[in-house]
Structure formats: C-alpha cells, structure tokens
Amino acid sequence: MIEYRDVYKAFDVPVLSGVSFTVETGETLAILGPSGTGKSVLLKTTIGLIVPDAGDVFIDGQSVFAADANQLQTLRRKAGYVFQNAALFDSMNVFENVAYGLPEGALKKLGRREVTRRVARSLEEVNLDPSVVLTKLPAELSGGMRKRVGLARAIVGEPQILLYDEPVTGLDPVNAVAVDRLITDIAERTHVTSIVVTHDVEGALSISDRVSLLEGGKLRFLGTPDEFRRSADPLVRAFADRQAAVEAALAGSARSSRMADAKTPVLP
Amino acid sequence: MMMTKRAPGLVRAIGGVGATVARHAGGMGILAWRTLAALVRGQVSLRDFTGQLFAMGVQSLPLVLVTSVLSGIVTSQQGGYQFTGSIPLYVLGSVVTSSVVLELGPVLTAVVVIGRVGARITAELGTMQVSEQIDALYSLGRDPVKVLAAPRILAGMPAMVLLVGISNLVGVLAGMLAARLTVGLGHATFFYGARLFWHSYDFFYSEMKAWAFGLLIPLISVHMGLLTRGGAEGVGRSTTASVVFMIIAVLVCDALFPPLFLN
Ligand SMILES: Nc1ncnc2c1ncn2[C@@H]1O[C@H](COP(=O)(O)OP(=O)(O)OP(=O)(O)O)[C@@H](O)[C@H]1O
Ligand SMILES: [Mg+2]
Numbered sequence: 001m002i003e004y005r006d007v008y009k010a011f012d013v014p015v016l017s018g019v020s021f022t023v024e025t026g027e028t029l030a031i032l033g034p035s036g037t038g039k040s041v042l043l044k045t046t047i048g049l050i051v052p053d054a055g056d057v058f059i060d061g062q063s064v065f066a067a068d069a070n071q072l073q074t075l076r077r078k079a080g081y082v083f084q085n086a087a088l089f090d091s092m093n094v095f096e097n098v099a100y101g102l103p104e105g106a107l108k109k110l111g112r113r114e115v116t117r118r119v120a121r122s123l124e125e126v127n128l129d130p131s132v133v134l135t136k137l138p139a140e141l142s143g144g145m146r147k148r149v150g151l152a153r154a155i156v157g158e159p160q161i162l163l164y165d166e167p168v169t170g171l172d173p174v175n176a177v178a179v180d181r182l183i184t185d186i187a188e189r190t191h192v193t194s195i196v197v198t199h200d201v202e203g204a205l206s207i208s209d210r211v212s213l214l215e216g217g218k219l220r221f222l223g224t225p226d227e228f229r230r231s232a233d234p235l236v237r238a239f240a241d242r243q244a245a246v247e248a249a250l251a252g253s254a255r256s257s258r259m260a261d262a263k264t265p266v267l268p
Numbered sequence: 269m270m271m272t273k274r275a276p277g278l279v280r281a282i283g284g285v286g287a288t289v290a291r292h293a294g295g296m297g298i299l300a301w302r303t304l305a306a307l308v309r310g311q312v313s314l315r316d317f318t319g320q321l322f323a324m325g326v327q328s329l330p331l332v333l334v335t336s337v338l339s340g341i342v343t344s345q346q347g348g349y350q351f352t353g354s355i356p357l358y359v360l361g362s363v364v365t366s367s368v369v370l371e372l373g374p375v376l377t378a379v380v381v382i383g384r385v386g387a388r389i390t391a392e393l394g395t396m397q398v399s400e401q402i403d404a405l406y407s408l409g410r411d412p413v414k415v416l417a418a419p420r421i422l423a424g425m426p427a428m429v430l431l432v433g434i435s436n437l438v439g440v441l442a443g444m445l446a447a448r449l450t451v452g453l454g455h456a457t458f459f460y461g462a463r464l465f466w467h468s469y470d471f472f473y474s475e476m477k478a479w480a481f482g483l484l485i486p487l488i489s490v491h492m493g494l495l496t497r498g499g500a501e502g503v504g505r506s507t508t509a510s511v512v513f514m515i516i517a518v519l520v521c522d523a524l525f526p527p528l529f530l531n
Contacts, residue, residue: 049403069411077409087400100408153408 001025002161002193007045007055015041016052017217025060028187028194030204032239033214039197040084042214043163046195047076059161077103079161080154084169084197086146088138094149095119095134101156122152127178144171151179155186162186164196168203176200180207201239205229213239292513296491300483303418306411316419324385324486325427329434331380336435339372340364340442348451357453361461364443369470373436374477375522378485381428382514386489389420390510393493394503402494417490421483428482429475436474473529480525481518488514 002023009016015038023029033039044050046057048064057064059075067075080101088097098119099106107115120130126148138146147170154162164183168176180203187194187207198204204211205225213221213228213236221228221236229240238248306312347363393416396402405412440462447453492510496502 044403047407049406073409073411076407079407081404081407083400083404083407085400087404089396089401089404090399100410104410157408 001058001060002046002195003058004042004045005056005058007042007052007057009038009041009045009050009052014217016045018055019214019217019219020055021212021219021222023193023195025193026187026191027210028183028196028208030208030211031195031197031214032199032201032204032211035199037214038217039214040165043081043165043195043197046163047079047081048072049081077157078159079163080157080159082147082151082154082162082164082167084165086138086143086150088146088149088153090138093135093137094123094141097138097149098122098153098156101153103157118156119152122156123149125155125182126152127175128152144175147171148175148179151182155182158190160190160192162192162194164194164198166198167196168198168200176203183207292491295495296487299413299417299491300421300487302413303421306414306418307422311414312418312422313415316415317423320419320423321427324381324423325430328381328384328427328431331384332377332431332435333438335376335380336368336373336439337442339376340368340439340444341446343367343372343439344443344446345450348447348453352451357451358457358461358464360447360451360453361444361458361463362465364447364458365440365462365466366470368439368443369436369474371522373439374432374474374481375518377428377431377435377478378481378518379515381431381481381485382511382518385424385427386485386514387507387511389486389489390493390496390507391503393490394496394506397494397496398499398502412494417494420490421486424486425479425482428478428485432474432478436471473525476529477522477525480521484517484521485514488517 004019004021007016007019008014019042031039031042041050045052046059046064048057048067051065056066059078062071062075064072064075089100092100095116099115101122102110102115102118110118120134123130123133128145128148133141133145133149138149141149147167151164151167154164162183167183168179171179180200183194183196184207186192194208196204196208205228208225210223211221211225211228212219212223213233215235221231221233223231228236231237231240234244234248237244239245303312344360344364347360348357351357351360393402396416402412402416405415444455444458447458448455489510492506492513496506498505
C-alpha cells in the first residue's frame with residue numbers, strides 16, 4: 001500500500017499543493033493531467049528521489065522521508081521505476097543495464113547463466129529480441145526501444161511496486177498496446193501495486209482500477225474508469241472525450257487571441 | 269570616503285565567497301567520509317577501481333611524459349643561460365632536479381590530470397545527473413557514492429603517485445640530456461651537482477604533493493559532477509567551474525606545502 005499524505009512541493013512556483021491519496025496493494029492507479037502539473041514530481045517523491053517541502057509518503061506503513069539511508073534503500077528495492085526518458089546508463093550495454101535491475105551481487109549469487117536468462121525474459125516481455133539488442137549501447141537504440149529497455153530494467157527484479165512514468169509515450173500503437181498488456185499481466189500475475197503516469201487516456205482507462213487527474217497541484221479527480229467517463233467536470237470531460245478536448249482547446253485559443261487583441265501582439 | 273562606502277560590499281563579497289567555499293568543502297568532506305566508509309566496509313568494486321586507475325594513470329601517461337620532457341628541457345636551458353660565466357655549471361644539475369621534483373613534476377602532472385581526468389569526471393557525472401541516471405541508480409537501491417564516487421576518488425591518489433614518480437624521473441633525465449646538448453654539461457657533472465644539494469626527503473615531499481593532488485582532483489570533480497543541474501548547458505557550466513576550482517585548489521595547496529613541510 002502506498003499512501004501520500006499532504007505532499008507539498010514548490011520549485012520556483014508551487015507544483016504540488018497538498019496531494020493526498022492511497023493506492024491499495026495490488027491496485028493499478030493511473031495518473032492523468034496536463035503537461036507540467038507535477039506528475040513526474042509526484043511519482044519521484046514516492047521513492048524519495050524528490051524530497052517534498054511538507055508531507056510524507058508511506059510504503060506499507062513505513063515513512064519514506066523519516067527513513068534512514070538503509071531503510072530507504074530497502075524501500076527503493078521494493079519498487080521498480082520506469083523513467084519518463086528511460087534514464088539508461090549510457091556507458092553500459094543493454095544486458096548490463098537490465099541486469100542492474102537485479103539485486104546487488106546477483107551475478108555472483110545466481111550465476112551468469114541465470115542472470116542472462118532473466119534479462120532475456122524481461123526483454124522478451126517488452127517485445128525486444130534479446131539476440132539483437134543485448135550487446136547494443138543505449139545510444140544505438142531508438143527512443144521507443146530505450147523506453148522498453150528501461151521498462152525491462154524496472155521489472156526484471158520482480159518488485160512489489162511498479163511506478164511507470166509515461167510507459168507508452170513515444171511507442172508505436174502495437175508496442176503501446178503490448179506494454180499496456182504487460183502492465184496488466186504483471187499486475188495480475190504478481191499482485192504488484194502499480195502507479196501509471198500517462199497521457200494515453202484510453203490505455204489508462206483500460207488498464208487501471210482507478211484513475212486520477214492531477215491539476216493545479218491537487219488531485220482534481222479520483223475514481224474508477226466508469227466514474228471518470230461519466231464525470232461532469234469539464235477538465236475530466238476534456239481528458240475523457242476527444243470532442244470535449246477539441247472544444248476546450250478552441251475555447252482556450254479564443255480566449256488567448258482575445259487577450260492578444262487587447263494588448264499589442266507579442267510575437268509575429 | 270570611497271573606501272568606507274565600498275568596504276561593506278567588498279566584505280560581503282568576500283563573505284559570500286567564503287560561504288560558498290565552506291559549503292563546497294563541507295560537501296566534499298562528507299563525500300570523502302562516505303568514500304572511506306565504503307572502502308572500510310569493502311563496498312567498492314575492485315573492477316571499477318582498477319578501471320578508473322587505468323583511465324587516470326595509464327591513459328594520462330603520454331601527455332604527462334610530454335609535459336615532463338618539456339619542463340625538464342626548459343628548466344635546464346633557462347638555468348644554463350643564466351649561469352653562463354658566473355655560477356659553476358654543475359649547479360645546473362641541482363637546479364633542474366629540485367625544480368622538477370619539488371615543483372614542476374607534481375604541479376604540471378596535476379594540471380594534465382585536471383584537464384584529462386577531472387574535467388571528464390565532472391562532465392560524465394554531470395551528464396548522468398541531468399539525464400536522471402543518478403536517480404535511476406537510487407531507484408535501483410544503489411548508492412551513487414559507492415558505485416560512482418568511491419572508485420574515482422580512491423583511484424586518484426595511486427594514479428597521481430605513479431604519474432608524479434614517472435614525471436620526476438623523465439623530467440630530470442630530459443633536463444640532463446638538454447644540459448649536455450646545449451651547454452655541454454656531462455652526465456657525471458650533472459649528477460655531481462644534483463647529489464650535492466639532494467635530500468632524500470625531497471622525494472617524499474614530491475610524492476606527498478601527489479597524494480594531496482590525487483585526493484583533491486577527483487574529490488572536486490566528483491562533487492561538482494553530482495551537483496550539476498540543468499541540461500547540457502548545466503553540464504558545460506559545472507565542468508568549467510570544476511576545472512577552475514581544481515586548478516585553484518591545486519595551486520593553493522601547492523603554496524601551502526613549503527611552509528608546512530619544508531623548513
Ligand atoms: N528538478 C526540478 N527543478 C526545478 N523545477 C522542476 C524540477 N522538476 C520539475 N520541475 C518543475 O515542476 C513542474 C512539474 O514538472 P513535472 O515534470 O512533474 O511535470 P509533468 O506533469 O510530469 O509533465 P509532463 O506530462 O510533461 O511530463 C514543472 O513546472 C517543472 O518545471
Ligand atoms: Mg512527466
């Protein structure tokens with residue numbers, strides 16, 4: 001179980017202003033929201049990569065920000081994190097990157113054969129051919145391939161918690177669906193607790209137990225996919241339904257062009 | 269009048285610099301302490317350490333050889349020019365040996381290592397920081413100090429000791445050769461002069477500098493690398509700042525050596 005308790009974080013401007021919610025064990029929660037509202041920041045606070053100004057996160061009752069270095073390391077090992085930009089180690093090849101997702105000293109404990117087997121299996125799960133990519137460096141991969149290697153690195157250690165930051169952004173439709181299915185597969189198979197930050201609303205609605213919408217530093221909506229589809233909130237509507245999004249975008253540009261008319265034009 | 273008006277600003281500026289230096293020194297102290305702790309607990313990978321030792325020591329060797337040969341030749345020629353007629357030429361042997369061993373060997377080697385290794389470490393760790401690779405390490409339950417900082421910091425000292433030793437030897441030999449070719453000073457006379465003023469302590473003094481520089485350079489470069497924020501531009505900024513800090517630190521440290529260790 002992951003519990004966010006009144007998380008505040010400001011950089012130059014407030015980003016998170018009192019976010020509280022709980023993700024149950026085995027649950028998959030999607031977080032939607034406009035670009036730049038702090039979804040990645042929120043996800044990073046989960047394992048203490050960003051320290052909030054106030055508030056705390058509890059993983060299975062253990063506070064992340066009261067934890068000492070060793071406890072924090074143990075907490076982090078419970079979780080797999082898929083970074084928005086993959087964050088692969090660029091001095092290491094794909095094999096070494098994915099093998100890094102196994103616990104420290106795995107090579108000694110499990111043997112090279114077993115490590116290779118687990119790495120290959122994770123790569124296959126994300127639809128990559130181990131015989132092709134294993135010895136490649138991250139720089140030699142496409143963006144979508146890097147993303148999936150990052151996913152393989154996060155799942156190879158079979159964590160109890162998976163935190164995905166836009167796992168399908170930048171993937172072709174086939175691979176996006178494959179990754180969505182992988183997320184549900186893992187959730188069903190291993191009863192993992194998952195949080196998925198995404199802009200892919202349809203994917204989010206199909207893979208998650210509950211959906212949330214982060215906006216203006218707060219959770220504006222939190223409910224089941226059905227409740228999300230039926231919500232009357234205009235922003236939720238804009239996310240749930242393409243037609244509403246078009247109308248919202250048009251209203252937004254009409255407003256800004258009226259503002260531009262009122263002042264002198266800013267830029268050609 | 270001008271002075272009294274300006275003084276507070278100047279004092280504040282000096283205070284600001286002092287505070288910045290203190291903050292960085294504190295950060296580096298913690299880094300050194302945690303590296304030591306990792307070493308004592310046997311948490312530093314031998315493979316990473318030897319890799320860094322190779323990159324710092326062996327790969328810097330060609331450039332160190334070039335600077336040592338040149339520094340030996342230059343000191344020898346300059347001394348030979350100054351001594352013509354007045355001072356007995358065998359003193360040249362002592363001048364070259366002392367200049368190279370006490371000053372030029374350690375300092376020029378440090379400058380080479382700052383450019384080749386220090387800058388690389390800051391840029392490398394800075395890039396890892398801004399591309400979230402450091403965060404990725406944390407997320408996998410690893411400690412960047414153990415994985416990245418410790419092997420680099422620990423490899424700096426042996427690498428510098430090795431390089432300075434070689435640099436001293438090569439510099440003196442090059443000076444000797446240059447003395448023979450330019451002012452016709454024979455090897456035997458050169459050595460006679462060198463031995464006349466030689467203390468075996470000089471060698472330890474030189475290698476003590478090597479230890480000090482070998483600690484400072486990777487400590488500053490790792491520290492600055494991990495502090496990097498803000499994309500490719502940030503990496504450029506912190507690399508420049510790091511090189512400046514390293515050069516100042518090495519020169520200040522070098523200036524502190526005579527009062528502390530020579531009487
Ligand atoms: N390390 C940081 N330093 C300063 N500001 C930051 C930092 N990280 C994030 N921010 C700011 O916090 C805000 C939220 O960023 P965040 O990356 O969480 O957005 P996001 O919701 O993930 O957006 P996107 O959907 O585009 O990924 C942004 O305004 C960003 O500029
Ligand atoms: Mg984001």
